[in-house]
Amino acid sequence: MEMAIGFHNSITPSISITHPNPKRSFTFSSPLLTNQFFGCTLSSSLTTKTPVNFHLGSSIRTSIKCAVSAATGTATEKKSQLMRRSDIRNIAIVAHVDHGKTTLVDAMLKQAKVFRENQFVQERIMDSNDLERERGITILSKNTSIYYKDTKINIIDTPGHSDFGGEVERILNMVEGVLLVVDSVEGPMPQTRFVLKKALEFGLAVVVVVNKIDRPSARPEFVINSTFELFIELNASDEQCDFQAIYASGIKGKAGLSPENLAEDLGPLFESIIRCIPGPNIEKDGALQMLVTNIEYEEHKGRIAIGRLHAGALRRGMDVRICTSEDSCRYARISELFVYEKFNRVPAETVEAGDICAVCGIDDIQIGETIADKNSGKPLPAIKVEEPTVKMAFSINTSPFVGREGKYVTSRNLRDRLYRELERNLAMKVEDGETADTFIVSGRGTLHITILIENMRREGYEFMVGPPKVINKKVDDKLLEPYEIATVEVPEEHMGPVVELLGKRRGQMFDMQGLGSEGTTLLKYKIPTRGLLGLRNAILTASRGTAILNTIFDSYGPWAGDINTRDQGSLVAFEGGTTSSYALSSSQERGQMFISPGLDVYKGQIVGIHQRPGDLSLNVCKKKAATNVRSNKEQTVVLDTPLDYSLDDCIEYIQEDELVEVTPSSIRMCKNPKFSKKGR
Numbered sequence: 001m002e003m004a005i006g007f008h009n010s011i012t013p014s015i016s017i018t019h020p021n022p023k024r025s026f027t028f029s030s031p032l033l034t035n036q037f038f039g040c041t042l043s044s045s046l047t048t049k050t051p052v053n054f055h056l057g058s059s060i061r062t063s064i065k066c067a068v069s070a071a072t073g074t075a076t077e078k079k080s081q082l083m084r085r086s087d088i089r090n091i092a093i094v095a096h097v098d099h100g101k102t103t104l105v106d107a108m109l110k111q112a113k114v115f116r117e118n119q120f121v122q123e124r125i126m127d128s129n130d131l132e133r134e135r136g137i138t139i140l141s142k143n144t145s146i147y148y149k150d151t152k153i154n155i156i157d158t159p160g161h162s163d164f165g166g167e168v169e170r171i172l173n174m175v176e177g178v179l180l181v182v183d184s185v186e187g188p189m190p191q192t193r194f195v196l197k198k199a200l201e202f203g204l205a206v207v208v209v210v211n212k213i214d215r216p217s218a219r220p221e222f223v224i225n226s227t228f229e230l231f232i233e234l235n236a237s238d239e240q241c242d243f244q245a246i247y248a249s250g251i252k253g254k255a256g257l258s259p260e261n262l263a264e265d266l267g268p269l270f271e272s273i274i275r276c277i278p279g280p281n282i283e284k285d286g287a288l289q290m291l292v293t294n295i296e297y298e299e300h301k302g303r304i305a306i307g308r309l310h311a312g313a314l315r316r317g318m319d320v321r322i323c324t325s326e327d328s329c330r331y332a333r334i335s336e337l338f339v340y341e342k343f344n345r346v347p348a349e350t351v352e353a354g355d356i357c358a359v360c361g362i363d364d365i366q367i368g369e370t371i372a373d374k375n376s377g378k379p380l381p382a383i384k385v386e387e388p389t390v391k392m393a394f395s396i397n398t399s400p401f402v403g404r405e406g407k408y409v410t411s412r413n414l415r416d417r418l419y420r421e422l423e424r425n426l427a428m429k430v431e432d433g434e435t436a437d438t439f440i441v442s443g444r445g446t447l448h449i450t451i452l453i454e455n456m457r458r459e460g461y462e463f464m465v466g467p468p469k470v471i472n473k474k475v476d477d478k479l480l481e482p483y484e485i486a487t488v489e490v491p492e493e494h495m496g497p498v499v500e501l502l503g504k505r506r507g508q509m510f511d512m513q514g515l516g517s518e519g520t521t522l523l524k525y526k527i528p529t530r531g532l533l534g535l536r537n538a539i540l541t542a543s544r545g546t547a548i549l550n551t552i553f554d555s556y557g558p559w560a561g562d563i564n565t566r567d568q569g570s571l572v573a574f575e576g577g578t579t580s581s582y583a584l585s586s587s588q589e590r591g592q593m594f595i596s597p598g599l600d601v602y603k604g605q606i607v608g609i610h611q612r613p614g615d616l617s618l619n620v621c622k623k624k625a626a627t628n629v630r631s632n633k634e635q636t637v638v639l640d641t642p643l644d645y646s647l648d649d650c651i652e653y654i655q656e657d658e659l660v661e662v663t664p665s666s667i668r669m670c671k672n673p674k675f676s677k678k679g680r
Contacts, residue, residue, distance in 0.1 A: 085279040085354040090308060092156045092171050094199070095181035096189035096550070100211040104181060104250035105157050108146060111253060111266050143294075143306065143356060145340040148270045154340060154356045158195075169385050170293045170367065170426060172198055174308040174356055177205035177277030179269075180227075184210050184218035184247075184259075185515060186522075187226040190485055190552035193234070200236050205277045207244050209269065213259050214249045217515075220259040244276045280308070280354035287373035288312035288320065291380045295367055295424045296358070301336065305365045306358045310380060312373060314351045314359070322362060323370045323379035331374065335361030367426055385426045388442035389482040389529055389553055392449050392651075393466035394418065395438040397661060399670060400576065400602040405663040406462025411437035414463055421452060428452070442471060444553070446533070450648050453662055457647075462663045466672070467654045470529045473556055480556040482529040488539065490547040492519055497542035499523065505531030506560040528560045529553075534652040535565075566655060569615040571608035572671055573601045577621030581637045587618050593642045594669075595620065606658065606669040609643070615671075645669075 093105060145154045156175060158168045172178070178199045182188055188196075199206060208227055210220050224245050231241050246269050247262065248255040255269040256262035283289075294306040314320075316337045323329045338345040338358040351357040359371065370379040396402075396411050403409050408417070418430045418439055428449075429442040443449040446468045453465060473480045486507065490498050499509070507527035515522050532551055539547045571591050581597045593608040601607060601620060610616045645653065647667050650660045657675035661668040 082281055082283055084281055085352075087150060088152050088154065088279055088354050089177070089273055089277050090154045090156075090175040090280055090354075090356060091177050091179055091273060091277055092158050092168075092175045092199075093179045093181060094158050094168060094195040095211075096183070096186075096192045100181060100183070100250040102157060104179075104209065104211060104248065105144075105155060107250050107253035107266055108155065108269075109144065111270075143340045145356075148274065151274055152355075153270075153273060156356075168195055169198055170383055172202050172204065173291055173293050173383060175204065176280055177207065177273075179207050179209050179273070181209045181211050181250075182223055182227055184213045184220055184223055185215055186489070187219075187223040188230045190487055190550050192227075193230060194552050196230060197234050200231075200234050200240055203237075203240075206231075206240060207246060207272050207276050209255075210245060210247045210259070211250050213247045213262070214252065218259070220247060244272045246272055282309075282353035283311035284353055286311035286353075287376045287378070288314060288371070289373075289377065289380055290314065290357075290359075290371040291383070292365055292367055292369050292371065293383065295365065301360045302363055303365055304338075304358050304360055305362060305371065306356070307371075308356045309351055309353045311353050313353065314357065314371070316349050319374045321372045321374050321377040322365065323372050323377060324366075324368075324382075325379055329372075329377075329379075332362045332365075334359055334371075366423060383426065386444075386553070387471075388427060388429055388444055388448075389471055390445055390449065390468050391440050391442040391471055392446075392468050393433055393438055394441055395433070395435075395464050395466075397462045397464055397663070398673070399464075399605075399661050399668070401600070401661075401663075401668075402462065405665045406457075407460035407664075409462045413461065415439065417456060417459075417461060425452075445551070446651060447648070450651055453651075454647055457662050457664050457667075460664055464659045464661050465651065466659055467656060468533055468651060470533075472559075475556075479559045481559055483526055483554045483557045484529050484532060484551045485554045486525045486527050486532065486535075486549060486551045488523045488525070488547055488549050489515065489520055490523065490539075490543050492521055494543035494546060495521055495523075498539055498547055501535070501538055501542055502527065502531075505535060505563055505565070507531060526554060528557075528563065531560075531563050531565070533565055537649055537652055566653075567613060569610040569613055570606045570658070570669075570671075571610050572615055572617045573605045573607050573620050574603060574617040575619055575621060576600075576602040579607075579620045580623055581639060582624045583620045583622040584639055585637045587620050588640050590616055590618060593640065594645060596642050597639070602670075604671045604673065606671065 143154065143156055145152055147153070154175075156171050158171050178195070180192065180196060180199070182192060196206070208224070210223050212218065213220060228241070228243075231243070246255050246257065247259045248266070248269060249262065253266060254262040254264065255266045257268055289310040289312065290307045291310065292305040292307045296304040296306065298304060314334065314337060316334060318334045320332055320334060321329050322332050337348050337351060337360075339348045339351055339355060340346070340358075345358055348357070359365075362371075365371075368383045370377070372378060394414060396414060397406070397409060408414070414437075418441060422428060422430055427444050431440045431442075432438075433440050441449055441452070443452075449468070456463070470482055472482075486502070488498060488502070502509070502523070502525050505527060507525040509523060509525050511522075511524035513522050514520070536549055539549050568591070571587065571593070577600070579595055579597050579599045579601055584593060584595070584597055587593060587608065591609045591611040595601065595607050607618075607620050645667070647660070647662070650667055650669055654660055654669060657672050659670055659672050661670055
C-alpha cells in the first residue's frame with residue numbers, strides 16, 4: 001500500500017492512497033500533517049504535485065490527525081437549525097471479547113477521579129451483574145460519564161461478544177463516535193469487524209486504541225495496518241479512514257501517540273476524544289425528540305427509558321407524546337429526569353439536546369419509541385436489528401423432580417418471563433410452540449440464549465430446554481442456512497486435530513497466519529452454524545484446553561449437507577433411586593459418568609457418556625446384596641471423578657431426542673419421553 005503526498009506553492013498537502021484493491025483509491029488532506037512533515041503551516045491552492053512514496057506504518061499513523069471532526073462537522077450541518085455542542089462528547093467503547101475494553105474504562109474512571117482517594121474499588125467496575133463477573137464478559141451495555149477539563153464525556157461500555165450484537169446496534173444510535181479497542185497482538189478479530197461495520201454505516205468518527213501495548217509479543221505496526229485495511233474493506237469514507245491511533249495499556253492506565261513513548265496517564269487518549277470525536281449535532285430550538293435506546297427497571301421507579309436527546313429540551317413534570325410511528329402516538333408525563341454524572345444517575349430539572357439522560361414515569365415505554373413534543377412531535381427512525389440465527393424450545397419441567405427446587409414452574413410463569421425479556425432484548429424473538437406449554441426462543445447464538453436461561457434459573461424458574469437448531473430460509477425453492485466466520489487461535493502442536501475437526505463439520509479454511517512470537521496460529525474458517533453446535537468443547541478437548549474459538553455471523557448460503565456432531569451415545573438410568581458406589585463402579589466401565597454416589601436420579605436421566613455410538617440403559621442405584629456369607633476382605637471401590645458439565649456444556653452436548661432440565665440448584669439432562677414413545 002502506498003501514499004503520495006503532493007503539495008503546491010502555498011497549499012495544504014493532499015495525500016492520495018493507492019490500495020492493492022483498484023476500486024479503492026482516495027485523497028484527503030490534513031493541515032496537521034504539514035506541521036509534522038514540513039515543519040511549517042501551508043495554505044490554499046495550485047497544481048504541480050511532487051509524489052513522495054512511503055509505507056503506511058505506525059509512525060505515519062500517529063502524525064495523521066483526524067480530519068473527521070472538521071469534515072463531518074461541516075458536511076452534515078444544515079445552515080440554519082443544526083448546531084454542534086462543544087461541551088459534550090458521546091462515545092461508545094467497542095471491542096472484541098478480552099481485548100481489555102472494560103479494564104480501559106476502569107482506568108478512565110480512576111484518572112477522572114470518579115472515586116474518593118480512600119474508596120475501595122473492585123476491578124471491572126462496569127461489569128456490575130454477577131453473571132458478567134463470573135464469565136468475565138460484558139453482557140449488558142452501561143452508561144457512565146466523566147469530566148475532562150471542561151468537557152463532559154458520556155461513555156457507554158458495550159458487550160464484546162457477537163451474540164449480544166443487538167445491544168451494540170442500539171447503542172450506536174446514542175453516540176457520535178466510537179473508541180475501537182484492538183489487542184496489540186491479535187489485531188482486528190470477528191467482533192471488531194462487526195462493530196466497526198455498524199459504526200461506519202452510522203457515519204461515526206472512530207478512534208483506534210491499540211491496547212495491551214506492554215505485551216512482550218506486541219506488533220503495533222501490523223495491527224494498525226490490518227485495521228486500516230479493514231476500514232477500506234468495509235467501504236469507509238475518506239474522513240473515516242483518516243483515523244487517529246492511540247497506543248495504550250489499560251491495566252497500567254497509560255496511553256501515548258506512539259508505542260515507544262507512553263505518557264504517565266491517559267491524557268493523550270482524552271485529548272484525542274475531544275479533538276477527533278465531534279460534539280452532538282442538535283436542533284437546540286426545535287421540537288423535542290428523544291429515541292429510547294435502552295430500558296432499565298427499578299422496584300420504586302418502575303421502567304426507566306434511556307436515550308440521547310436529539311432536539312429541544314426535556315423538563316421534569318413535562319407532558320410529552322410517545323410515538324412509535326406517525327399514526328400511533330399516546331400521551332404521558334415525565335415524573336423524574338436523570339443525567340449520568342461520574343458513576344451515578346443524578347436528578348436533573350432540565351436536559352438540553354445532545355446529552356444522554358434517563359426518564360421515569362412512562363410505564364409502557366418500549367425500546368425504539370420516540371419521546372416527542374406534545375403538540376408537534378414526530379417520531380425518529382426506528383431501530384433496526386439483525387435477524388436471529390438459532391432457536392431453542394423452552395417447555396415446562398415434566399421430570400419426576402418437578403417443583404422440588406423452583407418457585408415458578410407453570411407455563412404461565414414461563415410465558416410471562418419470556419415475553420418480558422422481549423421488552424429489553426431486541427435481538428430475541430419468542431413464539432408459541434406446538435403445545436400450550438412450549439415456547440420457541442430465537443436468538444443471535446447459543447450464548448445469547450444460555451445467558452437468558454442462566455438468569456431465569458437464578459430468579460427461581462424451573463423448566464426444560466431442547467437442543468439448539470439453526471433457522472433456515474427458503475429462497476426460490478432453495479434451502480439456505482446461516483454461515484459464520486470462525487477464527488481459532490491454537491498452538492502449533494495441536495493444529496492437526498483442530499483442522500480435522502473443523503473439516504468434518506463442513507468448515508472451509510480461507511486464511512492461516514502466525515500470531516506474534518508465541519508459537520500460536522490463527523485459523524479462519526467459513527462454516528455452517530450447524531457445524532458450530534457442540535464444537536467449543538470438542539476443540540478444547542482436541543487442543544488440551546489451549547484453543548480459543550470466536551465466531552460471527554457472515555451470511556446465508558446453500559445447505560452444506562449432513563453434519564455428524566456427536567459420535568458417542570448416552571448412558572441412561574433405567575430406574576429411579578439413590579446412586580450407590582457399588583453400581584457406579586461397574587457402570588464407569590461403560591463410559592464417563594456425570595454423577596457421584598448418593599445422588600437422587602430418575603428413570604430416563606442421562607448419567608454419563610457411552611464409550612460407543614448408541615445409548616445404553618443401566619442401573620446406577622443397585623445395592624450390594626446382603627448375604628450371610630462372610631467375605632474374607634471387603635473390596636475397595638475406586639471411582640473416577642465424574643464429569644462436571646456447565647449449562648453451556650449440557651446444551652452443546654444434547655441431541656435431538658434429549659432435553660436439559662434447568663432448576664435453581666441443578667442442571668440435569670434426560671431423554672425426551674416423546675421420542676421414546678415414537679421409537680416403540
